[in-house]
Amino acid sequence: MTNETVERPVNFIRNIINDDLATQKHQQIKTRFPPEPNGYLHIGHAKSICLNFGLAQDYHGTCNLRFDDTNPAKEDMEYVESIKRDVAWLGFQWDGEIRYSSGYFETFYECAVELINKGLAYVCFLNADETREYRGSLKEPGKDSPYRDTAPAENLALFEKMRAGGFQEGECVLRAKIDMASSFMCMRDPTLYRVRFEHHHQTGDAWCIYPMYDFAHCISDAIEGITHSLCTLEFQDNRRLYDWVLEHLARFNRPDRPHQYEFSRLSLEYTVMSKRKLHQLVADQLVEGWDDPRMPTISGMRRRGYTPASLRDFAERIGISKVDSMTEMGILEAAIRDDLNTVAPRTMAVIDSIKVVIENYPEGQIESIQAPVHPQNEAMGKREIFFSRELYIDRADFEEVAPNGKFQRLALDKEVRLRNAYIIKAVRADKDAEGNFTTLYCTYDPETLGKNPADGRKVKGVIHFVEASKALPAEFRLYDRLFTVPNPGKADDFEAVLNADSLIVKNGFVEPSMIDAPVEQAYQCEREGYFCRDNKTTDRLVFNRTVGLRDVWAQK
Template sequence: MSHVDNEVRPSNFIRNIIDEDLKSGKHSSVHTRFPPEPNGFLHIGHAKSICLNFGIARDYQGECNLRFDDTNPEKENIDYVNSIQADVQWLGFQWSGDVRYSSNYFDQLHGYAVELIEKGLAYVCFLNGEETREYRGTLKEPGKNSPYRDTPVEENLALFEKMRKGEFKEGECTLRAKIDMASPFMCMRDPVIYRVKFAHHHQTGDKWCIYPMYDFTHCISDALENITHSLCTLEFQDNRRLYDWVLDNLNDFQAPDRTRQYEFSRLNLEYTLMSKRKLNDLVVRELVSGWDDPRMPTIAGLRRRGYTPASIREFCKRIGVTKQDNLVEVGMLEACIREELNEHAPRAMAVIKPIKVVIENFPEGELEYVSAPVHPNHPEMGSRELAFGREVYIDAADFREEANKHYKRLVMGKEVRLRNAYVIKAERCDKDAEGNVTTVYCTYDPETLGQNPSDGRKVKGVIHWVEATTAVPAEFRLYDRLFSDANPGAAETVDEVLNPESLVIEHGFAEAGLVNAKVCEAYQFEREGYFCADSKDSTPENLVFNLTVALRDSFA
């Protein structure tokens, strides 16, 4: 079921229901499903559903199906199918048996639609879209019956067959369930269950020109697959009435232990959009570089940015499963990856905004090698050798000509320690025409090698550095939140809340060993943050590092 480590089993209202169903004998085993529509990439909200459905199946030694809700071929394609499978497996889960598709059941779904017509519970309606909305009524006023509602059964069967044969144009007619136009629930006012659509399907080709609607398809697919607990988000709560109505009125699904739907709150995350339609708009308008842009909340984007499966699973565990809608702080997601990387990520040094330091009393043309731990808390991870020479790069923010006592970096006439190396003292500097410092001239004390030397000298601070002749040039992509508003979905347009500083690109240098950095493998660049080599653009000849997360929460 899963490749993830055994974790403490969480408790929530869904698991309480399952426990009771197993205790009472209603079900002898647990069978869940994850049913994405292949019309875009999965996002962090889907990760919550993946962890819930696959996690429950794992913990109860049950099964979980991966089933694509592929009833709208105009918006779906095989690339999305493949990306979704890859995301589920990357998160550490494996579905039961073969991948399933709602389209596997199109023949059966057609047969069940015919059954409803024969029972007088469905009819072909020729109202157009505008007329259908007008007849449906409002939340305060009941709807009124379609003039086609009482068409005789035999005529409806013939009309539905003509729909199947492609003898009606798109939008000319639909098949509607005959329920109750006065129902207080809009989804029960004779909902459409089939429509005409001349579209090539990525699984069935051109076999069909009529396609079932989601609410008709989903419950039947669940029942055909013997799903015991159909878990979905709260926006489908009212639709549960239609879910039950369809199964109640089909002869094959009358068993008392048939599938039931249960709803939980969807994930709402600060500074994030969870609408695939709106995310797709960002992609289409090239406001991001694609579905896997590291600023996107997609699983592919998070993976490219350096998030790990364990950090996402931990986040989903921490937010829990309830029926209460709330806005989750994005800091919680960032804390999950930060905590994991702090414990496991190897350390390295990179200078993102470099200025040169010339150590005037170090011999020209010579290199010395100093040892540095791969991880300060895990000696078993070993050490790395760093070249040290006459010229090094430090970050521009780590030098000032003058500073107050709170500034603990390099100041003119003062000393600072280079991480894992020597104490240096700033003597003078060069500036460009705009007054920016370009080079700092220093001296070093050769008796001060090491992280904690016994030289008795007290220095205020420690800064990171890379040796100039061996350092490798690198591009650093500093990612921030894509939106400047904590609730971007509430804005009139996405454009007005886009963060213009969501991506800042800098060019600097990394220590020589990073030329072999593996893509998506995180490093802590000391005093800078957690970074990983970009999976698309980074090569040993052209290093590109993505900022995964800062060392601490800058919004705290």
């Protein structure tokens, strides 16, 4: 099909695809998402997932999930499984079976042999320091390796010896013979293969030489018939090597071979996207793990309560361009608020509690009240809340004396309405030795349930509550931005700008119906924010704050 059937914002990649289909350069679009299994995916990867799988969906094409697993020293099956979960959770299905670059190892080897026989690759015995010296700099051209002109037959024998385990790690590599004077460093005879005596999670110990990513990636794309190989801008110079490899391999140098196109990577305020730095946070135990809700990993955001729909919407909002820029955290938070405002059931939770005694309410009586699950969606039904002589309200909702005319919460001799219940009036309060309020004593108006007062009293304030005898104790984890500065990656020591208040733990109460709250289910705790039940804590009720009801950082 040559025309889109889904309305999407136009971008340069869609323009390229439209032209390729119109000219019949390609009959069907084939994309791929090719993560290296050396860490958990983060929200930057979510942008790429949405792009590659989204294009395949919109153009009625296919998208592969392929693990570019060419460096067993840094890879692990834990990462493979986490990546599969993340892609599926985001709502995408890959075409056919999962692919692995390691499944093409024999083909990569054959391609390397072809380049050797053509005099386009050689085995080099320069050590790491010598290689750096010979490479030159951005201002000076490199120098030819003394092994550059070794005859193809000798190079082939040396390469076979590499495969047979005849050389130690670091003793030699296979390099492409391109141009040591190139203005692009990646074209100065780049390494194609190196020796690694590492156990591979897919191929075991069958290989002791492993291809470099730049060599394997383009060939993997060609094997799979990928039409548009999409990557981020840091690989822009590497496109020259991508093209060089495919152009010099007879089986892949075709008019419909893959082409690489680059788009800007996601940079998000108050976090880091470097896998190395995320690894460091985990290794230094500065976060709970890869799925810590403060981490920008997809698994961390899932645990925090972000939804697949919100991340897909976020990817749409930021769009695709060729210009690197910093994305405001507020855009991400707006996406989750807009989604949860529509779908999240309402509940009440008291995070920092103070007891309220309704002195004129009958002792021992508990009243059942029907409250909406969602105030704008009657189809979501009703929930049962309770009212009695003793309640909990939030400590921040009471002041002994109202501080100003705009204070619309509870104060002595002042009235407020309890959410979904009655109007109450504060009469007196007990304090402890340190001056903290311990108990409030109030009266209630029994004629005010579910309607406005008949006598015309104006009560502007509305606060939430939880009935005390049926309230369930709960832990609330109030997550905030992980760093104190918008661009922590630019700091000399990014760990030094960690936000000490990125997690605050509170103990409070929730409605009794929350005992069966499913993990990862989002709720709006009225007047407090959006929360979800933690997906790793099973011995008690723990709720993670996803996002507040408004962007408090924007007010700072």
